[in-house]
Amino acid sequence: xxxxxxxxxxxxxxxxxxxxxxxxxxxxxxxxxxxxxxxxxxxxxxxxxxxxxxxxxxxxxxxxxxxxxxxxxxxxxxxxxxxxxxxxxxxxxxxxxxxxxxxxxxxxxxxxxxxxxxxxxxxxxxxxxxxxxxxxxxxxxxxxxxxxxxxxxxxxxxxxxxxxxxxxxxxxxxxxxxxxxxxxxxxxxxxxxxxxxxxxxxxxxxxxxxxxxxxxxxxxxxxxxxxxxxxxxxxxxxxxxxxxxxxxxxxxxxxxxxxxxxxxxxxxxxxxxxxxxxxxxxxxxxxxxxxxxxxxxxxxxxxxxxxxxxxxxx
Numbered sequence: 236x237x238x239x240x241x242x243x244x245x246x247x248x249x250x251x252x253x254x255x256x257x258x259x260x261x262x263x264x265x266x267x268x269x270x271x272x273x274x275x276x277x278x279x280x281x282x283x284x285x286x287x288x289x290x291x292x293x294x295x296x297x298x299x300x301x302x303x304x305x306x307x308x309x310x311x312x313x314x315x316x317x318x319x320x321x322x323x324x325x326x327x328x329x330x331x332x333x334x335x336x337x338x339x340x341x342x343x344x345x346x347x348x349x350x351x352x353x354x355x356x357x358x359x360x361x362x363x364x365x366x367x368x369x370x371x372x373x374x375x376x377x378x379x380x381x382x383x384x385x386x387x388x389x390x391x392x393x394x395x396x397x398x399x400x401x402x403x404x405x406x407x408x409x410x411x412x413x414x415x416x417x418x419x420x421x422x423x424x425x426x427x428x429x430x431x432x433x434x435x436x437x438x439x440x441x442x443x444x445x446x447x448x449x450x451x452x453x454x455x456x457x458x459x460x461x462x463x464x465x466x467x468x469x470x471x472x473x474x475x476x477x478x479x480x481x482x483x484x485x486x487x488x489x490x491x492x493x494x495x496x497x498x499x500x501x502x503x504x505x506x507x508x509x510x511x512x513x514x515x516x517x518x519x520x521x522x523x524x525x526x527x528x529x530x531x532x533x534x535x536x537x538x539x540x541x542x543x544x545x546x547x548x549x
Contacts (some may be wrong), residue, residue: 237269237270237273237274238288240269240285240286240288241256241258241269241286241287241288242255242257242269242285242286243268243269243273243284243285243286244284244285245280245281245282245283246281246283247279247280247525248525248528248530252283255268255269258286275536276497276498276499276535277531277535278531278532278535278536279521279522279525279526279531281531293324293356293359294358294360295359295360295364295387296324296356296357296358296387296392297357297358297387298357298385298386298395299355299357299368299371299384299385299386300352300353300383300384300385300395301352301355301371301375301380301382301383302351302352302353303351303352303378303379303380304351304379305430306328306330306429306430306434307430308351308379308380309352309353309430310328310427310429310430310455311378312353312375312378313353313426313455315377315378316355316370316374317426317455317456319370319374321366321367323355323356323357323367324355324356324357324358325355326353326354326355326356326455326456327355327452327453327454327455328351328352328353328354328452328453329351329354329450329451329452330351330450330451331349331350332448332450333352333405333406333450334348334349334350334352335450336402336408336409336450337405339408339409340401340404340405340408340409342401342404342405343394343397343398343401344393344394344397344398345394345398353375353455354395354396354398354399356396368385371385406448406450406463406465407465409448410465412467415465415467416465416467416468416471416474417464417465418471418475418478419461419462420436420462420481421459421461421493421495421496422459422460422481422482422485422490422492422493422494423458423459423460423491423493423495424460424489424490425458425489426455426457426458428458428489428490429453429455429460431488432451432460432462432488432490433453433460433462436451436462436481436484437449437451437462439477439484440462440464440477443473443476443477444470444473444474444477447464447470447474448463448466449462449463449464450462450463454494457494458490459494459495460485460494462478462481464477464478475501479505483505486509491509492505492506492508492509498535499535499536503537518537519539522536522539
């Protein structure tokens with residue numbers, strides 16, 4: 236999403252109004268204030284105006300769904316597609332428990348085969364889409380796929396992609412009682428290590444609480460994996476510790492604790508483990524320079540002693 240932002244107008248804590256940049260596609264004019272503010276989680280400024288890129292609606296849209304015996308086969312297929320130079324609109328991969336949750340929820344218009352499943356979107360000229368579909372089919376066959384289903388018919392598009400879109404609500408449907416809670420991670424790892432993250436995350440959950448529901452879905456294009464668990468409400472503290480183990484696993488795999496949702500307050504401790512105390516201290520210095528009174532989203536991302544204005548150690 237951040238790459239679609241051309242320029243921002245924002246108000247700093249002292250009331251100063253700034254504009255991050257002008258509108259050319261390319262600029263090296265000073266510090267990258269655009270991404271600094273976008274990545275600051277509202278701790279440095281209030282955005283009052285955003286100039287965004289626009290693009291044409293996808294033409295000749297097709298979607299596809301491929302099933303595999305193993306998660307790694309789906310990952311290998313996605314990696315081959317990404318390395319080929321083909322620019323697909325989307326590549327998403329879900330594990331077997333995810334397909335089971337969709338079937339359990341009844342939210343999809345058709346039942347899925349309960350096995351790791353790759354969802355893809357194609358768009359472009361007829362020649363481009365035909366070439367991409369052929370490459371997908373060949374690649375899936377080379378990686379032992381069980382089935383490949385591709386369609387450009389609107390009803391079929393709605394059915395296939397609708398199954399992917401309903402996944403969040405499908406996870407919630409796995410609650411056994413109304414008091415159960417749904418929690419998830421936002422880790423990201425190098426794409427080649429996605430299957431390891433998914434498989435080892437499931438082992439962690441099984442070791443800690445064998446009867447909790449656990450499933451993972453990945454944005455394969457950038458290695459972002461959401462591992463979801465559903466557990467009793469009274470087990471929240473234990474569940475959060477389990478998720479911390481999964482996030483530390485992502486760090487061990489040379490990944491990150493958050494691919495898209497941000498640090499907030501809950502991930503501050505793990506941020507130190509990811510970028511080191513020196514990295515966090517640099518973030519804190521930036522925060523203190525721009526917002527010395529700590530009035531914007533206080534203690535998000537980094538901690539500040541609001542009573543004294545002195546930086547904390549976490």
